[in-house]
Amino acid sequence: MKKYQQDPTFREPRFSGISTFMRLPHVRTLDEVDVAVVGVPFDTGQTFRTGARLGPQSIRNFSSLVRCSSTFHGINIFDYVSAIDYGDVPVVPGFIQETYENMVEVLAPMYQRGIVPIVMGGDHSITLGELRAAAKAYGPVSLLHFDAHTDTVDSYFGQKYTHGTPFRRAVEEGLIDPTRSIQVGMRGPVNSLDEYDESRELGFEVITSDEIYEMGIPSLITAIKNRVQGQRVFLSFDVDFIDPAFAPGTGTPEVNGIYPREAFQILRQLKDLSFIGFDVVEVLPAYDHGEITSALAANIMFEMMCLAALNKKHAVLTK
Secondary structure (H helix, E strand, C coil), X not given: CCCCCCCCCCCXXXXXXXXXXXXXXCCCCCCCCCEEEEEECCCCCCCCCXXXXXXXXXXXXXXXXXXXXXXXXXXXXXXXXCEEEEEECCCXXXXXXXXXXXXXXXXXXXXXXXXXXXXXXXXXXXXXHHHHHHHHHHCCEXXXXXXXXXXXXXXXXXXXXXXXXXXXXXXXXXXXCHHHCEEEEECCCCCCCCHHHHHHHCCCEEEEHHHHHHHCHHHHHHHHXXXXXXXXXXXXXXXXXXXXXXXXXXXXXXXXXXXXXXXXXXXXXXXXXXXXXXXXECCCHHHCHHHXXXXXXXXXXXXXXXXXXXXXXXXXXXX
16 A cells, blocks of 8 residues: 555544545655645636635545545555645735746646645636646647637637636647547537637637437547547546536536536546646636535546546556
8 A cells, every 4th residue: 555545544534634625635745646636715717606625625625535446447546646635826815927837836836746746726717827737747638628718719808717727728838739638528508609610720629518419428438539549648627518507516517418327427537648747627616506516526626536547547558
């Protein structure tokens, strides 16, 4: 077993103690660490409902119920990864550039040491800070983006840095290779008929929810792998990718979305991609009835940790 993991002894009930993700050790070290869970409680980039700054806290609280083994993949993740809850980036509410600087300071050393961060937002504006940090270690990476929105708008209210703009900025800054990146799940009314085409003109492949329903999950998996396989991949998951009937606690909900069953089917088929980082964003507890969005986010993060563990397992088996 790896050094850092869940306490397997069940010495205290899940509802007791300090809340960390999956009851992992809260340590601020990068030694002997493979996966680091990090919170970024920042929501000043939101354009409709605010409150995602409390997302990491809510996800951590629910995640005490998340266990260590996947029957689907047939692994105990801690056989392959040493994982910690590093805590939160020191955000600066209302000041996005200063928050980005703090994110790079915290996350860049992780990427440079080959640690895989799994970040909890916060709104989707934070992903630009993650990609800036990742680029210091890896250069441009491939983006695998699940969302109801492209987040490639040029500006909102005259502002260049919001939760609707991070991936246009990432292309402009050379942080991602859009020709080896894909956006999945877009749906709903849009500001202009060419909104998806603007994303394609930046170089992204865009697959809408309607196209997923027509093509089916197996064909979607093939399209994703054709686009990003063989590349270093950053996976960004906005919970509004899921239909708001199952994820009501989010800032900009769009109806007619993907069901959780389909989302997990997709994630579990990505096990042979080379992931360097993940995030789950836009969990907004104030609108989250019965913590179902936080439950969803915590389990999505568990699937991400499984993918990181499978990457490690594959590396071990191919040595």
